Amino acid sequence: MSSKKLIYLPLGGAGEVGMNCYVYGYGPKDDERLIVVDLGVTFPDMDGTPGVDLILPDIAWLEERRDRIEAIFITHAHEDHVGAVGHLYDRLGAPIYARAFTAHIARGKMAEHGHSDKAVTTVSKWPETVTAGPFTVGFLPVSHSIPETSALVIDTPEGRVVHTGDFKLDSTPIVGEAWDPETWAEVAKPGIKALVCDSTNVFSPDPGRSETDIADNLEALIAEANGMVVATTFASNVARVKTLAEAGVRAGRSICLMGRAMRRMVEASVTTGVLSDFPSVISPEDAAQTPRENVMLVVTGSQGERRAASAQLANGKYLGMKLKEGDLFLFSSKTIPGNERGVIRVINAFSEMGVDVVDDQGGRYHVSGHANRPDLTTMHKLMKPQVVIPMHGEHRHLREHSKLAKANGVQSILAVNGTMVSLSGNAPKVAGYVETGRTYLDGSVQIGALDGIVRDRIRMALNGHVVVSVILDENDEPLGEPWCEIKGLAETGRSNAPLQDVLEEDLDQFLRRAGTKTRADDDKLEEGLKRIARKTCMDEVGKKAEVTVIVSRLE
Known part of the structure; x- marks a missing residue:
């Protein structure tokens, strides 16, 4: 019997939504060769982490084993998957692999911290692969709310693991690659040892909807508006930004992008070839000189971020533009739990101006980038894995996803951050626990969540x-x-x-x-x-x- 084992270890993203960081290893106990999947961040709040700039995964366990890390693979360019690469690269030092759009974003983050862009290698999609020690890894395209999202096909000496990353089943995503069940079925043919799977929308009972489903609703809403129209969404959701812009053009309006993140994401999409036919846009200066009823702004700040364009407009004026009574502001997005207070603050500020605010209204103006419950069942039945390991979700999501897998006839194991799972043999089992937590980026330094600095700050604020x-x-x-x-x-x-x-x-x-x-x-x-x-x-x-x-x- 071989002394080598195949292990899975989440250090972030399992028991929370955000800060994704997963480790796979193969080899003798305590001497496994390792690969890392995603290095993401999550965002602080004034209640629990006042003054903190970003929250990073605690990678102390990985850092102690940096000589055994073969590579880092990034599934897509959302901040909760790529946002920590620049902050943590010095402590890991392994080569980073990503597809073109994600690699472009990752290189920008590396440059911000003085790292060479040669540390990031651009790779092609499946069936091309990267060899990293005992692992062979391929990037399998899947639809999501950002271009070039990929699952990872991880071939190991003990079988094939599929790490879905974030995904949805969208055959017409507008930007990015469509859901291709035939290719996924081909991947499943040799047999899947483990499906490590997104759990975000496990409680949503209806099948997921396509990005194209909301285009007509958006156009009708914009066409009926009398004043200026302003819409906000996630800057990284390039497909939605395009959908909004095209709906505005069809309704007879000139489009202006506002917010650095919005412009940066569109530029990155054009540069890397994932976006080729974005509508022409005008500058804020030209927008200010255009009749209000002929202008549509697409802006950052869908989560109420204080420095984003939405909040600046709510405070009075931004880049010469000012909203007034009779204008329309649309949230083409879903509020992430924890951000409600900031969003409501923006809504109330617009309300005081007489601006009409419209939210996604149960899906009329927004569709999720994550697979709903029936879509997860489709994935389970298509891939037929030996085991489903839920990830990317709070504990309640992971537990419900595990129950769903078992109802679909697939064994499942619950593994939250710090739980090491052995995938060797025919049944997964917990192989140990790793102390893990969070690292805070506080100004220009990284501090431990248990160092007492933020605790003292909270005490001073309270007392x-x-x-x-x-x-x-x-x-x-x-x-x-x-x-x-x-x-x-x-x-x-x-x-x-x-x-x-x-x-x-x-x-x-x-x-x-x-x-x-x-x-x-x-x-x-x-x-x-x-x-x-x-x-x-x-x-x-x-x-x-x-x-x-x-x-x-x-x-």
Whole structure:
């Protein structure tokens, strides 16, 4: 019996939507050769991660084994799959493989961090393959909401694994490659050991719809509008951007793209050849000089992002354009859970201007890029794998997808981030657990989620902050009174006296009464001053403030 094993290990994307990072390995235990599938990010929120710029997967386990990493494969160019390549490349150092459009985006991200674009290799679609140690990997085209999305066909000494990436079954996707069941059936012929499969829409009961299904609805909506029309969608959804632009042209309007991400994605699509017939567009300057009823803006910011074009327009004006009463704003997108507050803020701001806001209205103006429940069943039955391993979803999605696979007569195993699964033999089994989590990009540095930095930031936000300074002479006697600086706390408390004055008086009394041993010991002195400051803040303003004590001694 061979001592070599085939393993699967999710480090991100299994138990959440976003931050995808998956590892496959083959070889002796603890000496497997490895490949990585996707290096994505997720986005912070002010409630749980204030001040954080991006959230990256914790790749400490991979970094410790970087000499065993054969390659990194990127399935498509969404941020939650490619967004971390520039940030993490130094720690992994393995060659990166992707198809042309995704490689173009990846090279841009690498360049932002000073990495050579030669680290990214452009590959062709299946049946061409890349050999990486014991693995042979091919990029199998599939439709999604961004061009050149691919599943991965991973041939191993123990059989074929198909990693679907994000996908939908769309025979007419407008931009990108159509769903081709014949090619997928050919891939399945040798037998599929494991299907590692997207779970995002497992709770959606109806079959997925094509991008072409919404074109007529969009045109009718735009044609009925009297003022300016503004539509937002994901910048990466080039097919939707094209659908919106074409609907606007058919309704007699000139099209203006606004937002750097929107223009960058369209330019990348043209450069890499996935988009050849995008309608002509006008500049923001020309749009400002065109009658409102003849203009349509297609803008970034479908998730309420504060710096995006939608939010800027909601704040008043952007690149000379301003919305007013009677204009129409369309969300041709679905709000990602967690972004509702930002989207509602934008909607209310437009409402106050008298702008009519329309959302996707149950699918009239938006279709998902992920396979719904019946589509997952179609995939299970077409591929006939030995096992389905759900990925790309919260725990509830993974669990439901696993139940669906079993109902379809396929064994399944649930593997959340950090769960190592052995795919060797006829039945998958958990082979161990890896400590995993999140890394925060905080400004220009990467910090651990458990380092305490964000925790301290949250505590200061919730409770305010007091800085206490004291000076002691060479005999450990106080020189003058302690003094305080307060941030994020009410200036006046229950005693109707300034909080700063009350704090300084209480701290001075403690300092004068403290014994010589306490004043001579920095740790004891700091502990006592913190205790008094927190008690005073609680008594005065009902907040147990964060306290920083600075003790200076004269020698």
